[in-house]
Amino acid sequence: MAQQPIELILFRQLATNLAVPVFLVDERGDLVFLNEAAGDLLGIRFDDVDQLPFERWATMFRPRTPEGELMPAETLPLSLAVLERRPAHDTISLTGADGVDRTIEVTAFPLEGGGGRLIGAVAMFWERETP
Amino acid sequence: MKVTFWGTRGSIASAGPATARYGGNTASVQVMGRDGTCVVLDAGTGIRSLGYALEDAVDRIDILLSHLHMDHIQGLGFFGPLFAPKVEVHIWGPPSATLDLRARLTRYFSPPLFPVQLRDLPSRVELHNAPDVPTAIGGLLVTSATVIHPGPTVGYRIEEDGASVAYLPDHEPALGPIGLPDDPAWISGFELASEVSLLVHDAQYFPDERATRVGWGHSSTVEVAAFARRARVGRVACFHHDPAHDDATIDRLVTEVGEAAPGITVIGAREGETLEI
Numbered sequence: 001m002a003q004q005p006i007e008l009i010l011f012r013q014l015a016t017n018l019a020v021p022v023f024l025v026d027e028r029g030d031l032v033f034l035n036e037a038a039g040d041l042l043g044i045r046f047d048d049v050d051q052l053p054f055e056r057w058a059t060m061f062r063p064r065t066p067e068g069e070l071m072p073a074e075t076l077p078l079s080l081a082v083l084e085r086r087p088a089h090d091t092i093s094l095t096g097a098d099g100v101d102r103t104i105e106v107t108a109f110p111l112e113g114g115g116g117r118l119i120g121a122v123a124m125f126w127e128r129e130t131p
Numbered sequence: 132m133k134v135t136f137w138g139t140r141g142s143i144a145s146a147g148p149a150t151a152r153y154g155g156n157t158a159s160v161q162v163m164g165r166d167g168t169c170v171v172l173d174a175g176t177g178i179r180s181l182g183y184a185l186e187d188a189v190d191r192i193d194i195l196l197s198h199l200h201m202d203h204i205q206g207l208g209f210f211g212p213l214f215a216p217k218v219e220v221h222i223w224g225p226p227s228a229t230l231d232l233r234a235r236l237t238r239y240f241s242p243p244l245f246p247v248q249l250r251d252l253p254s255r256v257e258l259h260n261a262p263d264v265p266t267a268i269g270g271l272l273v274t275s276a277t278v279i280h281p282g283p284t285v286g287y288r289i290e291e292d293g294a295s296v297a298y299l300p301d302h303e304p305a306l307g308p309i310g311l312p313d314d315p316a317w318i319s320g321f322e323l324a325s326e327v328s329l330l331v332h333d334a335q336y337f338p339d340e341r342a343t344r345v346g347w348g349h350s351s352t353v354e355v356a357a358f359a360r361r362a363r364v365g366r367v368a369c370f371h372h373d374p375a376h377d378d379a380t381i382d383r384l385v386t387e388v389g390e391a392a393p394g395i396t397v398i399g400a401r402e403g404e405t406l407e408i
Binding site (some may be wrong): 002003004005006007009010012013016017099112113114115 | 145160226227276277278279283306307316317318319321322
């Protein structure tokens with residue numbers, strides 16, 4: 001695999017030590033890392049999936065609006081962050097790889113390096129508490 | 132390709148009898164190609180002596196700055212060729228997301244820190260972002276990549292006819308809780324150093340010293356040995372000696388790196404020494 005940009009390396013190092021779930025994609029939108037907290041919420045371990053192409057991760061958890069309507073891949077906050085290079089936030093219901101349904105709040109933002117070079121994007125998310 | 136160390140010290144110059152063998156000048160390394168191409172890695176206080184040594188020998192010099200901390204640029208104002216009208220000086224440095232290289236260098240090349248403005252230098256000075264794709268400078272092929280160190284910082288790889296040197300003078304590849312990752316793609320600087328003939332690498336600390344300086348951007352004996360082994364380099368020159376380390380302490384540090392990197396020749400970079408690659 002080609003050398004990762006230093007900004008992704010540093011963000012992965014940070015994410016590894018965070019209790020907040022973090023999902024990291026490269027400039028193509030492919031998953032390059034998720035931390036343990038994100039793995040717990042999504043029912044997967046990064047060691048088991050390694051890298052996932054955009055088309056795979058954006059659909060494998062069956063993302064839905066809280067009302068139950070399926071969300072197209074390109075409308076997810078992380079997709080908007082990497083495709084449109086802007087921050088995005090949304091509430092999403094999903095089904096983890098462990099079969100558990102959860103509703104999460106997602107905030108995503110693009111990572112840009114020197115000269116405005118797109119490096120990837122980050123999503124941080126939290127499980128929404130049931131009222 | 133010949134590699135000459137004109138300054139090997141990190142952080143601040145530390146001249147004196149206790150540091151005479153490895154030298155007290157800060158980072159500056161000359162790389163001479165077989166066709167006479169002259170590239171200088173960093174412009175610490177060591178570059179002043181290089182200026183005297185070059186005299187009229189070259190009409191173009193390329194200075195590759197790894198970053199703009201003072202120990203890597205302080206000698207620039209005292210580098211003779213910058214004041215020679217017939218010399219073409221190309222200065223390459225890490226790109227920044229905010230200020231260009233000229234704006235950042237001007238902070239040093241202006242009063243009150245320095246009496247001469249960058250624009251008033253008699254030589255022909257051209258500034259460039261460090262090349263992130265292999266770029267020919269004379270007969271040498273130069274590549275850079277950003278590496279882990281506070282602020283915009285790059286390392287360099289220079290190649291000529293199968294010989295190669297990687298220069299990572301300030302580098303903390305093990306920053307973070309996971310140390311050196313298993314996958315080389317996630318190791319800072321790996322591609323630059325992969326299978327080079329000579330790796331000039333930060334080896335500022337013993338492990339107990341780094342333990343209280345995590346995030347300062349430097350490596351200990353353990354990390355430089357692990358990095359060199361993973362990158363399968365031919366030879367390592369321990370570099371960026373801590374100003375508090377005397378010659379005997381650096382001897383001990385180099386021995387420690389060598390013991391942790393069996394099969395790799397490990398030396399301590401010494402001011403005035405030339406290595407043939």
